[in-house]
Amino acid sequence: MTPTLLVRFINYVTQINEARTRSTAGRRPVGKVRPADTRRHHRALILQQLVDDGARSRADLARETSLTRVTISDLVAELIDEGFISELGTRPGTHMGKPATLVGLSGDAPVTIALDLSADGQLSGGVVDLDGNILAREQVPFVRGDDLSVIADLAIRLRDATSRRILGVGIGTPGIVDGDGTVVLAPNLGWTDLDLTGELSTRIGLPVHAGNDANVAAVAESAFGAGDDGGLLLLTIGQGVGGGVMIDGRALSGPLQSAGEIGHVVVDPEGRQCACGNRGCLETFLAAPALRQLDSDAARADVGTRLASVLTPVVTTLGIADVVLYGPAELLEGPLLDAVRSALAHQTLPFVAQRVQIRLAPLADELVLTGAAALVRYRELGVV
Numbered sequence: 588m589t590p591t592l593l594v595r596f597i598n599y600v601t602q603i604n605e606a607r608t609r610s611t612a613g614r615r616p617v618g619k620v621r622p623a624d625t626r627r628h629h630r631a632l633i634l635q636q637l638v639d640d641g642a643r644s645r646a647d648l649a650r651e652t653s654l655t656r657v658t659i660s661d662l663v664a665e666l667i668d669e670g671f672i673s674e675l676g677t678r679p680g681t682h683m684g685k686p687a688t689l690v691g692l693s694g695d696a697p698v699t700i701a702l703d704l705s706a707d708g709q710l711s712g713g714v715v716d717l718d719g720n721i722l723a724r725e726q727v728p729f730v731r732g733d734d735l736s737v738i739a740d741l742a743i744r745l746r747d748a749t750s751r752r753i754l755g756v757g758i759g760t761p762g763i764v765d766g767d768g769t770v771v772l773a774p775n776l777g778w779t780d781l782d783l784t785g786e787l788s789t790r791i792g793l794p795v796h797a798g799n800d801a802n803v804a805a806v807a808e809s810a811f812g813a814g815d816d817g818g819l820l821l822l823t824i825g826q827g828v829g830g831g832v833m834i835d836g837r838a839l840s841g842p843l844q845s846a847g848e849i850g851h852v853v854v855d856p857e858g859r860q861c862a863c864g865n866r867g868c869l870e871t872f873l874a875a876p877a878l879r880q881l882d883s884d885a886a887r888a889d890v891g892t893r894l895a896s897v898l899t900p901v902v903t904t905l906g907i908a909d910v911v912l913y914g915p916a917e918l919l920e921g922p923l924l925d926a927v928r929s930a931l932a933h934q935t936l937p938f939v940a941q942r943v944q945i946r947l948a949p950l951a952d953e954l955v956l957t958g959a960a961a962l963v964r965y966r967e968l969g970v971v
Contacts, residue, residue, distance in 0.1 A: 891926025
């Protein structure tokens with residue numbers, strides 16, 4: 588191999604390894620750690636390792652986190668005292684020396700209260716454990732104009748129904764949500780600059796964290812489902828239409844906190860009035876109430892073609908390989924989904940069309956609930 592070819596080969600291998608590293612980068616707490624946050628960061632490293640890889644010995648954790656055995660021993664004891672992890676017995680199959688004692692997430696570890704405001708005309712709530720399992724759930728009617736007390740009352744009932752410690756409350760809501768949990772704009776709910784987390788935290792008596800429903804659903808599909816977080820676009824289709832984007836293991840929000848809001852891309856300037864004030868937004872065609880009014884396969888296929896016209900530049904520009912439609916399957920599968928796939932295949936590079944998958948995620952997956960719980964897990968524990 589000539590020196591030039593060798594250099595090219597080394598560069599190629601380096602790029603592949605960097606791509607693999609980026610694809611899993613979102614699975615570990617990142618960023619510069621201030622001295623005051625060191626202990627929390629180290630706890631997060633331990634919990635993240637147990638969430639990702641299951642039961643480990645203290646020696647395993649020291650090796651995998653690069654923390655000293657003394658630090659691991661101290662923090663593991665602390666996490667056991669707080670009920671997050673427990674000792675699970677010795678590792679099976681060891682015969683020489685003292686067998687290693689395994690630790691893992693406790694069956695009685697703290698839980699979160701999760702709330703989903705994305706559905707058409709209803710509010711869903713659940714108690715969710717650290718692995719994303721929904722332990723209890725409840726639904727109540729909720730429409731535009733309803734008071735926040737409806738949300739607070741459901742959270743309080745769920746809070747009082749569990750005997751386990753509660754980390755906090757997570758909410759997935761339509762609209763643009765800033766980093767402090769203020770709903771800057773949610774046209775379908777009639778909210779503008781609403782301090783959702785502040786008002787609910789006061790009423791419920793727990794920390795409250797809020798995020799855009801599509802963003803938290805994309806995180807849940809990546810963390811608990813089959814989503815490709817290297818390049819994932821997830822659309823929530825309910826009372827409105829939203830989008831969550833994951834690139835290289837990280838959710839995109841942008842400086843306006845509006846990344847993924849494709850429901851308000853205009854696809855017909857002469858179309859129906861949208862709640863945002865424009866005419867002919869994609870949402871006026873694709874939201875669940877609009878889909879329920881369609882009475883022919885041709886009409887459903889037309890909506891699929893319009894959706895593809897919005898998806899194509901996003902998929903092509905960002906190199907996304909996994910597009911997920913999360914909504915009522917009976918409204919999306921068949922002519923609509925077929926039209927999306929066909930139109931996108933003819934509107935983008937053949938290279939992209941051959942590699943991108945467009946699929947449905949059933950509402951039974953409860954992605955907004957589990958994503959809202961994952962938001963609390965990250966904000967309170969530093970675990971992705």
